[in-house]
Amino acid sequence: MPIDIVTAYLAPEGLVHPLVQELNGETAVHGRLVLSPLAAQKAHWAENVWLAPKKIPVQSISDAARKLKALQRNWWLYSFHLHRRAALIQEQLPHVSARPLFFPAPLPASPLGSWTLLDAHTLLASARCTSPFPNGTVNFVEDREGPPSRAYLKLWETWTRFQRHPRPGEFCLDAGGSPGGWAWAAAALGARVLSVDRAPLAPKVMSLPGVSFQKGDIFSLKPETLAGREPVVHWLLSDVICYPEKLFDWVVGWLESGMCENFICTLKFQDGANYAIANRFADLPGGQVLHLYYNKHELTWVRLAPAPTSDTVSGT
Numbered sequence: 280m281p282i283d284i285v286t287a288y289l290a291p292e293g294l295v296h297p298l299v300q301e302l303n304g305e306t307a308v309h310g311r312l313v314l315s316p317l318a319a320q321k322a323h324w325a326e327n328v329w330l331a332p333k334k335i336p337v338q339s340i341s342d343a344a345r346k347l348k349a350l351q352r353n354w355w356l357y358s359f360h361l362h363r364r365a366a367l368i369q370e371q372l373p374h375v376s377a378r379p380l381f382f383p384a385p386l387p388a389s390p391l392g393s394w395t396l397l398d399a400h401t402l403l404a405s406a407r408c409t410s411p412f413p414n415g416t417v418n419f420v421e422d423r424e425g426p427p428s429r430a431y432l433k434l435w436e437t438w439t440r441f442q443r444h445p446r447p448g449e450f451c452l453d454a455g456g457s458p459g460g461w462a463w464a465a466a467a468l469g470a471r472v473l474s475v476d477r478a479p480l481a482p483k484v485m486s487l488p489g490v491s492f493q494k495g496d497i498f499s500l501k502p503e504t505l506a507g508r509e510p511v512v513h514w515l516l517s518d519v520i521c522y523p524e525k526l527f528d529w530v531v532g533w534l535e536s537g538m539c540e541n542f543i544c545t546l547k548f549q550d551g552a553n554y555a556i557a558n559r560f561a562d563l564p565g566g567q568v569l570h571l572y573y574n575k576h577e578l579t580w581v582r583l584a585p586a587p588t589s590d591t592v593s594g595t
């Protein structure tokens with residue numbers, strides 16, 4: 280029997296399994312879209328969550344377009360079958376730009392709904408979704424000259440999603456920074472970066488103003504060692520390839536030190552991994568765990584200092 284649909288979760292390409300695993304209750308899977316009869320729940324692996332999906336009977340392609348437009352202006356299709364029919368409906372809807380963004384970019388100003396065809400005569404449409412981006416996809420115009428790896432796209436995505444990034448002069452500790460994509464991205468914003476890795480940075484990153492490098496094991500770098508040199512870590516960035524459990528213990532030490540303002544850490548999983556550690560990161564106060572479009576078999580833990588209020592900024 281089909282389930283009542285109360286929420287829907289869109290999994291990243293190839294990652295339906297961990298998403299289904301983390302959701303409570305029965306689910307129905309259509310391509311990458313996972314339907315649930317339960318209210319919105321924690322879903323680290325979802326690229327987008329449809330918060331208010333409605334089943335809408337439709338007579339024809341134009342009837343479907345009319346009914347969607349009556350709900351709101353902007354819609355994005357997720358198509359898992361009946362592709363031709365779905366595309367014909369989408370063509371009758373107002374154009375929504377999915378052009379790649381130039382970093383830094385603001386968030387899209389207008390809400391974006393998501394819809395699909397459950398069958399030829401039934402839409403599933405949600406005017407409210409967690410992501411303002413088409414199917415949760417944040418695409419950037421890439422810099423193919425400056426950075427030595429594409430890993431910087433994870434930072435660009437996080438900084439864009441939260442509309443926060445390092446400011447000129449802020450200090451970033453870049454754990455597992457080789458070959459230097461993250462250091463390049465932070466230095467390009469005028470931040471000072473200390474990258475720590477067993478492998479060196481690419482020479483073109485090493486020579487950037489504000490970038491320094493320390494060879495070695497990041498897990499042996501403790502807050503008290505750095506404190507004499509840099510009392511405040513404005514951004515603790517980690518892209519270290521390691522067991523997330525090991526990263527957790529290290530990060531907790533930095534959290535407890537009170538020296539760090541903002542954290543962005545990649546949690547890397549092996550196939551068949553136990554994802555329970557993601558909940559331990561998510562439970563750290565003030566943080567959240569999410570799957571970025573530019574993450575592969577990874578999650579990202581983000582914990583930002585409270586945003587400065589306008590009073591703080593103006594000093595009044």
Ligand SMILES: C[S@@+](CC[C@H](N)C(=O)[O-])C[C@H]1O[C@@H](n2cnc3c(N)ncnc32)[C@H](O)[C@@H]1O
Nearest residue numbers: 430455457458459460461476496497518519520
């Ligand atoms: C995915 S790469 C980082 C890519 C980098 N963020 C960039 O933007 O180019 C992961 C790095 O973690 C480093 N790594 C793994 N274990 C480490 C450890 N214990 N200490 C320091 N670096 C480590 C590896 O040497 C590797 O360079």
